[in-house]
Amino acid sequence: xxxxxxxxxxxxxxxxxxxxxxxxxxxxxxxMNPGQFVHxxxxxxxxxxxxxxxxxxxxxxxxxECTIIYRAEGRGTQILSQKQVGDQVDVLGPLxxxxxxxxxxxxxxxxxxxxxxxxxxxxxxxxxxxARGVRTIHVFxxxxxxxxxxxxxxxxxxxxxxxxxxxxKGTKGFVTDLLEELQPEFDVFYSCxxxxxxxxxxxxxxxxxxxxxxxxxxxxxxxxxxxxICKTTExxxxxxxxxxxxxxxxxxxxxxx
Amino acid sequence: MSRINVELPGLDLKNPIMPASGCFGFGREYAQLYDLxxxxxxxxxxxxxxxxxxxxTPRVAETPAGMLNAxxxxxxxxxxxxxxxxxxxxxxxxxxxxxxxxxLTEDYVQVAESISTAPNVKALELNIxxxxxxxxxxxxxxxPVIARELVEAVKAVSKVPVYVKLSPNVTDIVEIAxxxxxxxxxxxxMINTLVGMRLDERTGKPVIANGTGGLSGPAVKPVAIRxxxxxxxxxxxxxxxxxxxxxxxxxIDFMSAGAxxxxxxxxxxxxxxxxxxxxxxxxxxxxxxxxxxxxxIIGRSHR
Numbered sequence: 001x002x003x004x005x006x007x008x009x010x011x012x013x014x015x016x017x018x019x020x021x022x023x024x025x026x027x028x029x030x031x032m033n034p035g036q037f038v039h040x041x042x043x044x045x046x047x048x049x050x051x052x053x054x055x056x057x058x059x060x061x062x063x064x065e066c067t068i069i070y071r072a073e074g075r076g077t078q079i080l081s082q083k084q085v086g087d088q089v090d091v092l093g094p095l096x097x098x099x100x101x102x103x104x105x106x107x108x109x110x111x112x113x114x115x116x117x118x119x120x121x122x123x124x125x126x127x128x129x130x131a132r133g134v135r136t137i138h139v140f141x142x143x144x145x146x147x148x149x150x151x152x153x154x155x156x157x158x159x160x161x162x163x164x165x166x167x168x169k170g171t172k173g174f175v176t177d178l179l180e181e182l183q184p185e186f187d188v189f190y191s192c193x194x195x196x197x198x199x200x201x202x203x204x205x206x207x208x209x210x211x212x213x214x215x216x217x218x219x220x221x222x223x224x225x226x227x228x229i230c231k232t233t234e235x236x237x238x239x240x241x242x243x244x245x246x247x248x249x250x251x252x253x254x255x256x257x
Numbered sequence: 258m259s260r261i262n263v264e265l266p267g268l269d270l271k272n273p274i275m276p277a278s279g280c281f282g283f284g285r286e287y288a289q290l291y292d293l294x295x296x297x298x299x300x301x302x303x304x305x306x307x308x309x310x311x312x313x314t315p316r317v318a319e320t321p322a323g324m325l326n327a328x329x330x331x332x333x334x335x336x337x338x339x340x341x342x343x344x345x346x347x348x349x350x351x352x353x354x355x356x357x358x359x360x361l362t363e364d365y366v367q368v369a370e371s372i373s374t375a376p377n378v379k380a381l382e383l384n385i386x387x388x389x390x391x392x393x394x395x396x397x398x399x400x401p402v403i404a405r406e407l408v409e410a411v412k413a414v415s416k417v418p419v420y421v422k423l424s425p426n427v428t429d430i431v432e433i434a435x436x437x438x439x440x441x442x443x444x445x446x447m448i449n450t451l452v453g454m455r456l457d458e459r460t461g462k463p464v465i466a467n468g469t470g471g472l473s474g475p476a477v478k479p480v481a482i483r484x485x486x487x488x489x490x491x492x493x494x495x496x497x498x499x500x501x502x503x504x505x506x507x508x509i510d511f512m513s514a515g516a517x518x519x520x521x522x523x524x525x526x527x528x529x530x531x532x533x534x535x536x537x538x539x540x541x542x543x544x545x546x547x548x549x550x551x552x553x554i555i556g557r558s559h560r
Contacts, residue, residue, distance in 0.1 A: 001289075002289055002290060004290075004528075004529065004530060041527065041528070046322045046474070046475045046503065046527070047321060047322050048319055049319055049320075049322055049323060049324055049474050049475070049523070049527060050317075050319050050324060050526060050527065051526070051527065090528075092529065216314055216315070217314060217315040217316065217317050217318070218317070219317045219324070219326065219526045220280075220286070220525065220526040220529070221526075222286040222287075222289070222290075222529065223282065223285075223286045224280070224281055224282035224285075224286040224287065224525070225279070225280065225282070225317070225326075225328070225526060226282070226302075226311060226316070226328050226331045227314070227315075227316045227317040227326065227328065228314070228316075229310075229311065229314060229316070229331065230314075231310075239308075239310055240310060240331075245286065
């Protein structure tokens with residue numbers, strides 16, 4: 001169920017250059033699943049006006065806490081990064097359809113591929129996959145070393161590889177370069193990140209089941225405004241899907257890339 | 258009698274608040290959040306004869322206290338709206354205003370004739386002012402002669418009162434308002450969005466794929482208030498005002514300028530509960546002003 005709640009800031013830490021980890025407490029957490037997102041209003045004024053969609057990085061139902069990881073790049077996220085412990089944040093959520101951990105066979109292997117700020121939603125997914133007895137391989141690409149994060153957290157869950165465009169950490173290049181080198185064995189892949197990366201993955205693994213998380217400029221976040229439309233491939237039932245309410249996660253092959 | 262009810266042609270509204278067309282889909286999404294029966298009315302998304310896929314993305318961009326959009330009238334088309342969307346809304350005790358759009362006069366006539374027979378559609382809103390479609394839309398709304406002819410053609414087939422949504426993107430909005438009144442319009446809704454543009458800070462290119470978009474949100478309210486004020490003086494048909502409404506005070510402002518009811522657009526995206534919140538806040542606002550009935554304030558700025 002979608003709810004609006006004033007969630008309480010429990011922790012806020014800059015974990016990499018302009019990348020923040022924000023822990024929020026509230027009842028909405030009980031309904032959250034990996035790959036879903038929240039729509040955050042960063043200010044009670046109308047400047048900036050719109051909410052910010054941010055993916056859910058981890059879920060702690062017992063403590064009613066969730067973690068969101070975001071890049072403070074624009075005005076909205078910069079304001080969000082100023083929130084202190086004890087402050088309240090207007091959150092709408094959980095929104096969208098997330099990753100299905102059940103799509104990976106128990107005892108099997110899942111390949112998780114992320115790019116930049118597309119990495120966070122894969123963390124809760126990886127935790128849930130591991131809890132189900134699924135082995136995880138993580139391959140994550142970043143621009144440069146100082147924007148990388150969560151290496152320890154992911155390494156605790158499975159084989160973890162970092163790649164940076166400038167080679168300052170891990171292999172130099174893109175995730176696709178590393179995947180070609182690694183030739184990983186797996187049953188299903190999950191991915192979140194830039195469009196060229198998602199496109200490459202679909203081409204790399206035509207025989208494997210896969211799930212891709214998309215990003216698009218949003219208005220309402222709940223499916224009413226038709227801002228975040230993606231075209232679907234010709235052989236699907238609908239001509240289009242909405243990233244906010246039909247996605248952000250789609251099985252591979254649904255969205256025209 | 259309720260303190261906040263208002264009457265307009267075809268519309269006996271329990272309160273003057275309704276979500277604006279294009280900002281509420283066909284109600285399904287917001288129905289997950291609250292009971293739509295609390296609303297005065299719902300202006301549903303523009304309906305065209307055929308299914309429309311709209312413009313390329315990105316379709317929205319934020320601006321200071323505002324938003325640009327170029328959705329491009331995406332909708333499932335007349336047949337699906339009649340068979341799937343309007344029946345869904347029958348569950349709720351709320352009169353519907355159906356927004357009618359098209360490319361040619363015949364398109365408007367076809368949609369109007371059909372959609373006005375739906376049991377819960379109590380009025381039409383002619384969309385002659387969408388700035389985001391190349392043909393139709395705004396071309397009808399900027400020429401008083403063409404606007405009048407279109408209203409006459411639609412009036413001839415509609416089973417319910419016809420409201421006309423005016424564009425602010427004209428030299429003289431009063432001239433267009435008078436023309437649609439002369440064509441037999443039962444009411445006016447105003448304003449649609451203002452054509453705007455935002456450039457990407459790094460590339461210098463437009464942020465929205467369409468180049469231009471329609472500006473809405475609190476930033477446009479002073480323009481909308483001025484236009485409602487001017488049109489109220491010039492016509493004898495009621496006005497449904499909109500443009501940057503976010504709270505009860507904004508509603509009072511629009512009604513003071515001459516609106517008989519008020520639509521809420523972009524604010525739904527900021528706070529999905531904005532409409533019920535405003536409806537709840539209105540009685541206290543009237544108390545504060547020492548006003549017994551909300552209808553007493555319609556046009557008070559002119560008295």
